[in-house]
Amino acid sequence: MKRFELLEPNSLDEAFQLLSEYGDEARVYAGGTALVKLMKKRLVHPSYLVNIKGLKGLHYIREDEEGLKIGALATLREIETSPLVRQRLKVVGEMVHTIGSVQIRNVGTLAGNLCFADPASDPAPILIALGANLKIASSEGERILPVEKFFTDFYETALSRYEILEEIQIPFLPKDSGAVYLKHTMRVAFDLAVVGAAVRLDVNAKDDVCMSSKIVLGGVASTPVRVKKAEELLKGKVINDTLITKVAMAASTEVDPIQDVRASAEYRREMIEVFVERGLQKALERAKGGVL
Amino acid sequence: MKRQLELKVNGEDYSLTVEPHRTLLEMIRNDLDLTGTKLGCGGGECGACTVILDGKAVKSCLMLALDARGKEIWTIEGLSRVGDLHPLQRAFVERGAIQCGFCTPGMIMASKALLDENPHPSEQEIKDALAGNLCRCTGYVKILEAVLSMAKPD
Numbered sequence: 061m062k063r064f065e066l067l068e069p070n071s072l073d074e075a076f077q078l079l080s081e082y083g084d085e086a087r088v089y090a091g092g093t094a095l096v097k098l099m100k101k102r103l104v105h106p107s108y109l110v111n112i113k114g115l116k117g118l119h120y121i122r123e124d125e126e127g128l129k130i131g132a133l134a135t136l137r138e139i140e141t142s143p144l145v146r147q148r149l150k151v152v153g154e155m156v157h158t159i160g161s162v163q164i165r166n167v168g169t170l171a172g173n174l175c176f177a178d179p180a181s182d183p184a185p186i187l188i189a190l191g192a193n194l195k196i197a198s199s200e201g202e203r204i205l206p207v208e209k210f211f212t213d214f215y216e217t218a219l220s221r222y223e224i225l226e227e228i229q230i231p232f233l234p235k236d237s238g239a240v241y242l243k244h245t246m247r248v249a250f251d252l253a254v255v256g257a258a259v260r261l262d263v264n265a266k267d268d269v270c271m272s273s274k275i276v277l278g279g280v281a282s283t284p285v286r287v288k289k290a291e292e293l294l295k296g297k298v299i300n301d302t303l304i305t306k307v308a309m310a311a312s313t314e315v316d317p318i319q320d321v322r323a324s325a326e327y328r329r330e331m332i333e334v335f336v337e338r339g340l341q342k343a344l345e346r347a348k349g350g351v352l
Numbered sequence: 353m354k355r356q357l358e359l360k361v362n363g364e365d366y367s368l369t370v371e372p373h374r375t376l377l378e379m380i381r382n383d384l385d386l387t388g389t390k391l392g393c394g395g396g397e398c399g400a401c402t403v404i405l406d407g408k409a410v411k412s413c414l415m416l417a418l419d420a421r422g423k424e425i426w427t428i429e430g431l432s433r434v435g436d437l438h439p440l441q442r443a444f445v446e447r448g449a450i451q452c453g454f455c456t457p458g459m460i461m462a463s464k465a466l467l468d469e470n471p472h473p474s475e476q477e478i479k480d481a482l483a484g485n486l487c488r489c490t491g492y493v494k495i496l497e498a499v500l501s502m503a504k505p506d
Contacts, residue, residue: 161484
């Protein structure tokens with residue numbers, strides 16, 4: 061690793077000040093599991109790290125009437141094992157369990173995972189499907205941005221060098237809604253998604269009619285992708301096996317999958333179909349069974 | 353610029369100075385001379401560098417030494433007592449859960465963190481806890497058996 065200066069603000073305001081001062085030469089350091097790795101490979105070599113690990117008031121997982129609020133310093137492991145998350149939005153805990161290994165989850169944060177913006181990020185698709193927002197702060201004030209608008213390209217986000225992702229806000233699922241995240245990997249454990257499929261269905265419990273849906277894919281493009289044409293096929297229709305098959309096929313033709321070391325584009329396309337189909341089945345089951 | 357670092361390792365207090373770009377693993381191996389903790393991939397994938405930091409298993413190759421300020425760390429050297437192996441170490445020896453031995457300190461520290469938190473883990477819980485540790489001699493079955501033997505029945 062190249063040498064750098066470790067800057068240690070005592071408050072968010074001090075952190076913003078340091079970021080304004082050092083701009084492109086500085087990086088925010090929280091969990092660091094992704095950043096340290098990139099620095100060791102010399103893909104990133106900041107002259108300054110702004111260490112926010114010690115900042116008070118960013119380390120929490122709590123709820124209000126609308127949903128879960130997760131602070132920038134909450135570790136992935138804390139989210140995975142949080143009784144609150146398990147009771148109120150089980151799908152989030154399930155998704156986090158698939159990230160990295162216990163050692164990584166003990167240190168890495170959800171906010172850091174989003175800011176790193178790996179196209180195969182696991183949280184991104186399901187957070188988009190759940191309609192989550194990000195509270196982004198800077199010396200200029202705060203702004204709220206939907207997760208759906210956060211990712212701009214491979215490892216690029218809408219966050220400027222002067223901003224800090226302060227909080228992730230995840231709305232609770234209404235009654236008669238179901239969501240699931242399915243991850244297809246080459247190894248069972250500790251691998252990145254070849255395809256990550258997040259499906260969220262809002263149904264009318266009486267007749268299984270789909271009121272609205274979100275299908276979001278990770279690992280297949282430079283950013284997470286919503287397959288809106290496939291979603292459109294579900295709207296106002298009774299969800300049954302025939303429709304599910306049709307929607308899954310539509311989803312697989314709606315994207316132009318990337319090809320990389322983990323899989324070919326053709327293979328990804330096939331797997332999108334398989335995992336969207338399974339995701340729709342599971343999400344429907346959950347919507348009807350009242351699983352959060 | 354070197355910075356002051358105070359921490360507890362294997363029950364002993366240490367005070368030293370390190371540069372910010374040094375990883376926790378480099379500090380443990382080079383400054384403290386505790387070479388039981390291994391450098392494998394250096395990228396957080398193999399788990400050979402696993403140590404226990406404030407009760408949690410972490411990969412010391414992906415953390416800065418300065419992240420350990422004021423913390424308590426346990427490494428493989430802290431387990432045995434005056435020549436007596438820790439029961440978990442003995443279980444690894446007795447079950448043949450060691451071949452070349454390179455992954456062993458990481459495997460044992462990851463297992464110890466699990467057992468400290470959850471004394472009765474299921475087979476699946478052990479697999480989850482060790483998912484981030486690679487063994488290239490392919491001794492996973494015996495490693496699993498060794499940890500299971502320590503998982504006391506309820």
